Amino acid sequence: MGNTGLWLINTIFNSLKNRRISKNNKLARGVEEYKSITVSDLFPPNSCKDSVIISGGSQNERLHISRELLRNAYNENHPVIVLHTANNDLENVILQNGLGTVVNERNKKFDAFTSFELNEIIQVVTDTCKSKYDIKPAARYVLQVVYDLLLNKGKKPYFSSFANCPFFKLSDQITTRLNNGSLSQDVADKLNSYLLTGQTECSKIDTFFCDMRSQINYLSASDPAGAKAVSVLTAIKKNQILCIDIRSSGNSMLIELIVNSLTIAMNRGCNFSLFIDDVSFVNNDMLKNLLCQKSNHKNIIVSKDLYALTGGKEDVFSTLISEAEKTVIFSHSSNVSCDKWSKYLGEYEKIDVSYNNNSGWNHNEKSGYNTNSGQTETLKREFKVKPEQINRLSQNEAFIYDNTTGSLIKTVIL
DSSP states (O other): OOHHHHHHHHHHHHHHHHHHHHHHHHHHHTEEEOSOBOHHHHSOGGGTTSOEEEESSOHHHHHHHHHHHHHHHHHTTOOEEEEESSOHHHHHHHHHTTOSEEEBTTBOOBOTTTTOOHHHHHHHHHHTTHHHHOOOTTHHHHHHHHHHHHHHTTOOOOHHHHHTOOGGGHHHHHHHHHHTTSSOHHHHHHHHHHHHHHGGGHHHHHHHHHHHHHHHTTTBOSSHHHHTOBOHHHHHHTTOEEEEEOOOTTOHHHHHHHHHHHHHHHHTTOOEEEEEESOOOTTOHHHHHHHHSOSSEEEEEEESOHHHHTTTOHHHHHHHHHHOSEEEEOOOSOHHHHHHHHHHHOEEEEEEEEEEEEEEEEOSSSOEEEEEEEEEEEEEEEESSOHHHHHTOOTTEEEEEETTTTEEEEEEBO
């Protein structure tokens, strides 16, 4: 058989071999590619209680999925607390589809203490911005006095009632109630005893409520009963969606107030989802810890760049994504973030083929020009999804990782 015949056989053999290698590499990489998938197929109704991460892309791309997640939760009567910073489009999705309640400066229907018991009010006051106010346990006695006086007057213990309370005149109020017969001597004596026990904390409590009122006044109901005010706890108890515009990630008092309310809901055994829309939590330990802890609540974290949102903290980033049932990764402009997502999606062993060609004149008895070609196979580790592939994703195109099945797909979300 001549050189031409051997060359042809060798070429066919290598072609078949390379096809097999290519197939094996594709299987080892484990990335399925689909032309498109609908958002409703991606997130069916029974996924409303899943933890989900959506990172990258445009606001419209993220909003498209957010709408489906919130609609599923509404249809399944699953409570969701949504925190965002002036995302009017997200608010409109909720309002226009009748999915829940939106509280902001245009709709002041928020009252932090609605549905709270006394011990829970005490917990929130003493734990919110704890290092700043350093309110001691004795404060509970002052709050007990306010609580009892409100009930005695036939009022509910709303946040606004506490915030507007003249803490340094409580003794005068007790005397006035005693004189007009609203309180018995025994009750008045008990309240005065409570007030004496907690008097060292009065100034701290007064400062706390003064600062809190100024920070959340833009969404707080001045007349909670008339406005049918809602709180985080009432929304969760009634299986509702409550959307809160926190204005800024630096609004620490409001954020900690909400986190403490969510903690109370968890202590009551309530199931809910916390939906975070581009709210930075890197400088708020309470929010960060809530998002990272395992409990009976789920996280939905939506951000134009999750890694940036964590402040580049590897432990926080890895904890959040490891807890998510499903992660949707759109295009990212940051090379650092693309690298982090690429590493998260993992590596595989790729069969790498290198070719060698040797040719030249043969000066033996049968002289002529000979060509010898061959190939060498080696194993090397390679990213399943390279950083540049994340960076170059087109509109509505995404990599989607399902943590429960271990599947990784690339598709266009319709």
